[in-house]
Amino acid sequence: MRRQSAGLLVVAAVVVLAGCGGILGDTGREVPDGYGEVGGVEYDDDINVTVEDGLTEAELGRLVNRTMARIEAVRELNYKEPVDVEIIDREQYREQRNGQVSPGGGAWENQIWRGLFLVGQDRDATALVEDAFGTSVTGYYRAGTNDIVIVSESETPTVGMDTLVHELTHALQDQQYGLEFGQSTRDQQAAYDTLIEGEAGLVSHLYLKEWCQQWDCVRPEQAVGAEQPDASELPEAISLVVGQPYRVGPTYVQQLEQAGGWEAVNERHENPPRTTAAIIDDDGVAEPTEITIPDRSTPEWERFDHEPTGDTLGAASIYAMLAANGVAENEDPRRYDHPAVEGWTGDRIVPYRSNTEYGYVWELAWENTEEAEEFAGAFEQVLERNGGLARGTSSYIIESGSFEGAYRVSVDGNRVEIVGGPDREALTEIHG
Secondary structure: OHHHHOOOOOOEEEOOOOOOOOOOOOOOOOOOOOOOEEOOEEOOOOOOOOOOOOOOHHHHHHHHHHHHHHHHHHHOOOOOOOOEEEEEEHHHHHHHHOOOOOOOHHHHHHHHHHHOOOOOOOOOHHHHHHHHHHHHEEEEEEOOOOEEEEEEOOOOOOOOHHHHHHHHHHHHHHHHHOOOOOOOOHHHHHHHHHHHHHHHHHHHHHHHHHHHHOOOOOOHHHHOOOOOOOHHHOOHHHHHHHOHHHHHHHHHHHHHHHHHHHHHHHHHHHOOOOOOHHHHOOOOOOOOOOOOOOOOOOOOOEEOOOOOOOEOOHHHHHHHHHHHOOOOOOOOOOOOOOOOOOOEEEEEEEEEEEOOEEEEEEEEEEOOHHHHHHHHHHHHHHHHHOOEEEEOOOEEEEOOOOOOEEEEEEEEOOEEEEEEEOOHHHHHHHOO
């Protein structure tokens, strides 16, 4: 699916990105009535599992059922059906991912990442994302199937408890609410993923860091296996985008739970967030402005045969662009707010091509002219940090490097229009 090629895997556990630092704790918890028994195994049963020599099928079954029973206690929500868990090795996982990207989708996708100044034209963004997930994913849940796959780094079948709890939480979400693939835009998908991954991250944190202080738990370090994948292989520019739901989500969901209990989280599943702006900022727009970009290209240039022809990138991706290029910085990796991102109400980017040359038109809407101008100024800093040289009042040239080409930045009221192409003449041909 195209959403997967963008790196937005709704139900995957990713190493390191799912940090929950800063979450408030409470160790004085009691198991509520009606929760804590799955498949004949109760939350406090001794399941007699030894993890040092790997897990037998029977041991894995007992561990899964007790873990599900404990998640019920933590989340105050019941499973409706059993869940199957399969353990595969890293090479098997990479083989499964091969060929998932739609043929011909790479060039279109590359223009999205290029427009964000995160992956330049000298690299294939789709391949980088695939390589990153091939290294960093520790498990995933197949939506609608009640099946979980755990990726083990050991020759013997082992499972990290943090990954198991995370993916079993996805199974619980799916059974109760249904996990939704293929949101209409990548920003809407990222907002939805923030809820889904945030809840899984929070439940895992509460389970392992708090409830396990009063339970006898199989610790993550006992069951992970011989070694963990090297998260340093994730390019920071990519992890800023694909890691946003994991970084921001746990705190977002905890704030919901603290304000209205788990019932507030249940209600948010019924009405999930539609923009990352609404997650980043309490005053952020909940419904994006609909933007239509007319095709004003010459016959030499055309839009891709891609449905849809464009996409909405959203506030989180805009922050990632500014942060990756040194224009924005937050010491807390869970924060994606910045003055140049505030006031976003919508955007649309449409890639173009002419034989082997590429370009794009990106229009962004803001609450007022001042915020539009502030973003335009920040984007011009991104250009300058990549060697951009001003040519006239609105054009820039980058003469060499990953983002070599021409760019036009213009502000009209509360709208910012950015056009990128191989040279200044192409800018007019793409969007005159």
